[in-house]
Amino acid sequence: MSTRHAFVIHEHPPSVVINEGEQSWEMSPLWLRERTQAPDQLEAMTQQRLFDSHAIDAGLTLESATRCDEHHVALAFSDGHRETYDLRVLANELDDTRRFPDAEPWDASLDQRRVRxxxxxxxxDPTYFQASLDAYLRYGYIVLHGVPTDPERILQVGSHYGYVKETNFGRYFEVYSRPNGNDLAYRSVALGPHTDNxxxxxxxxxxxxxxxxxxxSGGLSTLADSLKVLEQLREETPEGYELLKTTSVRFRFVDAGTELVTHRTMIQTDDDGHPTGVHYSPRLDALPLLSDAQTRLFHRARQRLGELLTDPAYEVRFPLDAGELMLFDNSRVLHGRTRYDTNEGHRHLQGCYLDTDGPRERFASLLKHSDSIEEVA
Known part of the structure; x- marks a missing residue:
């Protein structure tokens, strides 16, 4: 059972109380009833409910609660349902995201051996693959070496880590200098840190x-962790940070055959309001219509964000050599490159995009496989 959670069973009146550190609260009968473990109500393989939990009576009560042993409690509900619950399963429900490594913000001092x-x-080697996924989930990027340089190899790598996402650029795109390219990425100019698309x-x-x-000799790849940078930005200008977090901005892309426009905040957050990345591209955004004072505050905040993203204390630079591939969270880890001279020789990269959930799914699958082996052993 999770060491973070301790269950206390009260028989009179019946209740299940959970303690987590110095906090404790009584678990709702509705929450418990919905998490039935009964085989006639929960399909074993998919873990999908065989009944409509939304139809449970909102006035449902717990009629009795009896601890059977250290890991089990017998519960009876006012709708007539009776069941012996495994408290370890309930603990896992509360810890359903804890099996994934937490994001670890980093700066330029990060030991690059951790991500190569x-x-x-x-x-x-599945264990080694899991280690690479662990590093990606922690740091937001990894660099693979020894990747064959034949055409479309990138699709094999992408499919190994997740699901390739097709866009107007195709399943994958070519990055080399060409005068008529529909994006500055297809020039030899320097590119500051940015979020793609x-x-x-x-x-x-x-x-x-x-x-x-x-x-x-040029064209060095640059990466910076927005999570680390945002810590500094929030400390320096909390009001500006809040504006970037809550004010919608227009982003727009136009070429000869396409126009794409959307509005979103520059700081990306999860459902609890914690930052998970940024939407940052000075080539593609537009100042929102605010009061003059707020516009100036917003601008100073985004200006400082850009300065921090290129600060040597936060930015890593390295040559991406033939046979190397970097995989990174497009919103968390901002990428760019230094300018290069096409007279020195050819520089050719291929790129593609994946959906966010791919590495997490692969990581969870490997954990599940490991757990199955341990259970058999």
Whole structure:
């Protein structure tokens, strides 16, 4: 059972109380009833309910509660349902996200050995693959080396880590200097830190960039963790931080055949309001219509955000050589590159996007497989 949760069973009046550290609260009979473990009400393989939990009487009460042993309690409800619950299953319900590693904000001092992995070993060794997923979930990016440079290899890598997302750029796209490209990425100019496609809904969750050829001394890849940068921004300008977090901004992309427009906040948060990344692209956004004072505050905040993202204390720079591929959270870890000289030689990358949930699904599947092995052993 989770060491974070302790269950206290009261028989008179019947109740199930959960203690978590210094906090405790009584569990609602509705919450308990919905989490039935009875085989006639919960399909074993899919863990999907065989009844409509939304139809449970809102006035449902707990009629009796009796502890059977350390891990089990017998409960009876006012709708006539009786069942012996495994408290360890309830504890896992409360910890359903705890099996994933927490995000660990990083700065330029991050040991790059933590995020570098051998692609062939990832393919051959499930434990090593799980380690690469763990690193991605913690730091928001990994760099794979030893990736063959044949065309479309990026799709194999993408499918191994998740689900490739097709856009107007195709299933994958070519990144090399061409004068008539429909994005500045297809020039040899420097690119500041940015989120790809913030004008799209939803924004691509993960980006892969695979280097096929790099004969230049420039074109260094840059990465910065917005979670670490946002900690500093919030400390320096809490009011500006709140504006970026709550004010919708227009992002727009236009080329000869496409126009995409959406509105979203620059700071991305989860349902609890905690930052998970940013939507940041000075080439594609537009100041919102606010009062003059708020506009200036908003602008100073986004200006400082940009300064922090390029501060050497937060930004890592490295050459992405042929056969190397970086995979990163498109909103959390902002990417860019330094300029390069096409006269030195050719620089050719391929890119593609994945949905956000792919690595988490792969990680959960590997954990489930490991658990099954342990149970058999």
């Amino acid at each position: 992995f051998d692609w062939l070993r990832v393919l051959e 913030p004008y799209r809904s939803p924004v691509p969750g993960i980006q892969l960039l695979h280097c096929l050829v790099n004969e230049t």
